[in-house]
Amino acid sequence: MRADRAAVAVLSLAVGIVLADSAIVTLALPEILRQLDAEVGEVAWVLIGYNLVLALAAVPAARVCVSARRAPLAGAAGLVVFATASAACALAPTLTVLIAARVAQALGGALVIAACLELLVLATGDERRGAGRWAAAGVAGAALGPVAGGLLTEAISWQSIFIVQVPLVLLAVPATLALRGRTDPGLRDLEQHVRDRPDLPANLALALLSAALTAALFLLVLLLVEGWRRSPALAAFTVTVIPVAAIAAGAVARAARAGTRAEAIAGALLISGGLVALGLLPDADPRWTLAPQALVGLGLGLTVDSLTAAALAERVPRALHGGWTIASRHAGVVLGLALLTPVFTADLRAAQVPAQEAIAALVIDAPLPASAKLDLAEGLDRELADESGRVPDLHPAFEGVLLAPGDQSAGVALERALDDQLERAATRAFRDAFLLAAALALLAILPAAFLRPRRVQP
């Protein structure tokens, strides 16, 4: 039994890591952007590539893993492919190689996810418990991924995100192989069943909510790190609110006992409200993001777990329906990124002119000698040109200007005022994308309303 508990732990960890990888590089993107000399639109493919392939490969991989005989071997193969591809991600010298390695990671990941659903049922010896562990590991992984990625990026490097995964994922290989030959009467029966059709409302709601949730994490992290120039560690610390609130949502759901449909609708409303609030931030202070994140986290906890359970409930083969939920979630992630990335990159570009004009006005009207302003304007022009397409750091321009002691306080005030204008421009540039994501979350209420009113089992 102890071996089975260990197997459940390492298999859950593997599921968590594969699903964490969906968004684990979110906080590392600015660093990757700089190191691999890419643009925001290009670097988004590190996320899109992984999620797109995972969405496309999840159902075929699930078909391979439907049989309890094949699941352990497929799972082990998936784990090895995922680990090898993770190592390749860490060693990638260019963005193209990194994206290719991410695609390979997703192929391995699809097998791992599909196989682990069967393997967790085998290891727990209980279908509902196994499927519950699988869904919970996925939610935890998706929620904690960005935080872990941010902390590793800050403490070591973005490459360390991928290196750390290699041994952790390989830990599951012996456990997977040990489950070979393990049989479950339920499984054999299920293999002979007629295949149920996927639960369309649950999967559609999952896709739309995943799109919105990706936006919440991806956009918020970019806003914190690139827009407001906060450190990845601070951003990671800030976005921990989402997983914490997601965990708290379990208690809310248990206390409310309102059923899957009510939970999904309530969750969609909370996610939508949180995203609208993120689109209407009154200041560039990370503390303003905490309450919106709490709403998004509560929404995540209320929806993903119960929608996954609804999509799997009483449907066979289990692995195939698990595959559908994964495909839906990651198709949603891709939809979110594909819709929102062009919106906010275009808004970021459009924000440059008003920001430059606001900066020019402040410099012209600053109570500084004209010669100092001209030197400053030259420096600012250089910084703005060097950071084309990104939010610039204006401090070097001020360092390059020698101000008389009597003018230094005016210089400090001007720098603060210019930073404020940049933060305003960056925050405004993310608004439309957050609001669009909120609309996606609201849209999820439509399919959620068609969910069968099944009460979630405690």
Next chain:
Amino acid sequence: MSVRAILLPLAALLAAVALVAVHVVSGGADFVPNAAADPCVPQPLPAPTEDLEALTETLVVDGVRRAACTLGVTRERLLLALPSERERLALARETGTDEPGLATALRGGLDRALARLDGGDRLPRASRLRDEYADELDLPALAQEAVRRIPDRVVDELLPTGAVLRRALRELDVLAVIREIDAPEALERRLRDGIEAAARAEARARLIERIPGPLRGLLGLG
């Protein structure tokens, strides 16, 4: 449908609306970059100053503002476009003119800004600038001393600052100045030469005016 199934979404809706309301009330809709000021709104006259650098800056900034008003763009838009030929051409297209048209608007703006400073008695008298300027002239010590000893009244009558600057502006090739914005040394030389030439021409014209008509005719000075 159970009461619980209604209460949970209702509570979620209330929480979402409340949070959005807090953000809106706290200024969430207005957290955007400052809008550029309307260039056609008149600015107050600056306090009188002897600081030439500050005065020049006031003149240029006010002139650019007035030119921007003429062109129908913001002061910042015009100022940011001036150093780059590509941006200048784009701005000219946007405002339905060409590069010489931009230069004309700038000349007009500077002229009006100058007239306003002159009318408000904000331009320093030439006698106040004489000592500073005499130091920069490459003259023998005796000549420099002679310049310093010219009575203030004579200096101010011969070289009224407003008239000298207006004459300099009239003669200035503003388009060439715009194109030299990124070459400060050439620009400074052009402006200095222009002001010196205008000062000489203004002093000459005023001296000639004081010569009695018949003598002026005899000397062939019109």
